[in-house]
Amino acid sequence: MSSPSATLTVWAASWLAGDTAPDDVIDALAAWAQMHLIGAADAETAVRHDLEWPGVTASGVSTLLRIARSEAAEIRLVLPTAGDVRGLPTGTEFARAAITAGEGIQIxxxxxxxxxxxxxxxxxxxxxxxxxxxxxxAGSADTIGLREAEYELRQAVRDAAEVLGGLPTVATGIPGTDARTLVAEALQAQAGYRWPSTLSPRHLQVIDTADNVAAILTVAASTSTNQAPSVSTAQKRDDLLRRLWDVVRTARVASANSVSIRA
Incomplete structure (x- = not known):
């Protein structure tokens, strides 16, 4: 699952449930960065959570876990994008920052x-x-469950396979390198991100399938089709890619939050 917020959401929930040690959470976040800086958005937040403001501290993941422990009834991943701000508290600095980053967590x-x-x-x-x-x-009335996310991903896999089939050999300077090779490389890069051993097979299946579709879409976005498309064909392709990205984001949120909301 390709975001630090998703990693922290799932691992912090596992820790709060007593299934994971703090060091396990720290190790999981190290895949994203060895150093984690923590800072408050404003003076009031700094006082409330004993944080630096202005500025940051290199106190790391342990401070994030302390904040989660002090606040957590639920931990919710959000993956907003332009035109899709589901799950965000509108009009807040947090919402604006999360939209810019494309990710965030509510506790x-x-x-x-x-x-x-x-x-x-x-x-x-x-x-x-x-x-x-x-x-x-904020909650979201549009939130779906893990079973529904799994169902929608099945169709997304078929559509993504059609997209992949329309991609040509890619001129990367490496003979024989094509779109499927690039997808495999993208998936290999995901192999370094670990998940708690207590996650169910269904959770892992949804995460893996969403990552597969995302890898195809990432390659498709940077690769031309075999033939120059008409305007209408290009529009249909763009619409399909946007819809598939929406399915991926929805599935990732559903898989993370179906774990974390129980924390």
């Missing part, structure tokens, strides 16, 4: 005050987490 009970976390890359091996106070934790 707390829906309808009550809580905390938001948004990661951002600070350097080659440095990730910064900004902590926000949320006046009201």
């Amino acid at each position: 707390g009970t829906v309808g009550k005050p809580g905390v938001g976390l948004v990661p951002s890359k600070e350097g080659p091996d440095v990730l910064r987490w900004t902590v926000f106070s949320i006046p009201t934790v």
